[in-house]
Amino acid sequence: MSQQELSSAIGEALPYLRRYARSLTGNQTSGDNYAAATLEAVLSDRSTVDQCSDPKTGLFAVFHGIWVTTGAPAEIDPEGPDAKAQERLAKLTAGSREALLLHTVEGFDFARVGEIMEVGADEAQHLVEIARREMADAVSGRVLIIEDEAIIAMDLESIVTDLGHRVTGVARTREGARKLAGSDVPDLILSDIQLADNSSGVDAVNDILGELGSRPVIFITAFPERLLTGERAEPAFLIAKPYSEDQVRSAVSQAMFFSSTETLRA
Structure with a gap:
């Protein structure tokens, strides 16, 4: 080449x-x-x-x-939320979180995960299985879903609940999201980009973070590359549409590890 x-x-x-x-x-x-x-x-x-x-x-x-x-x-x-996150991460099996993200979010098959991590394909699969178990047991919290499509919202709610988290509500608009967040403070926000009233999920999230302070956010978009340019403040966690259940589960588990709140159990 x-x-x-x-x-x-x-x-x-x-x-x-x-x-x-x-x-x-x-x-x-x-x-x-x-x-x-x-x-x-x-x-x-x-x-x-x-x-x-x-x-x-x-x-x-x-x-x-x-x-x-x-x-x-x-x-x-050492006194901040990132340090607490690193304490939780240190308890995970080495390499398991990386393998999980590479396979479920980035879409590499086990053979290529193995190439990247210099392990065999079977070992890569084993690490993914370990990560799913360990991360599912590590942290639980409250999740606000901002999504205007009812079927997608129901699907996300089911996935999040199955992970052991509590959904505080589902908002379809920017204003609805702000009100829900104020009435039941979330540990994590899972948000679409385009909402029912043509408002922006990004603006809704910024409203909430401005009022409640920093907390992890996962954005869902059909065009992830548009939010990964490095030209402005961008999300740490991003899922592309159409998403798979594994992608959502992995992203939610990862984001919960970096929650800045004190309400999570570890």
Whole structure:
């Protein structure tokens, strides 16, 4: 593959690497710093990418090599919510969370998850199974769903409830979301981008965060690449439509680990 072809392939994969990195760190800035370090590593030595089955897998493999040598996002406040999240994450089996995200959210099959993590496909599958069990038992909380399509809202509510969380309500509009959040404060917000009254789910979330303070948010959109440009404040957790149940379950479990509230049990 020529340098130009590689650059094009890397460019197409970069938004998804950002999403993965942000999901691991729970933070846009930390995630993007890891993505930038990955690009620098590829520019200086493309051998890892060339050895993998395709450029996207190779890009994630380079990232994984950097990630496993650092262990945690830098500059964590020992008294802040990120430190509490890292305490919870430290209790998980090594590599399980990464395998879960790579498979369920990023869509890599077990063989490519194995390539990225330098394990066999069977081991990659085993790590995913472990992660599902451990994360399901680790944290529970309250979830506000902002979604104007009734069938999708019902589906999301079912998935969230099945994970052991309590749904505080389902809002179809920006104003409805603000009122629901004020009456029953959520630990996590799961929001569509476009709402019933043509208002924005992003604006609804910003209203809530402005009133209640920081808490994890998962956005659902048919065009995730439009929210992963690095040009403005962007979500750490993002699901593409059409989504799978596994994607929602994984994203919710990840986001709950980074909750800034004190209401979660760990």
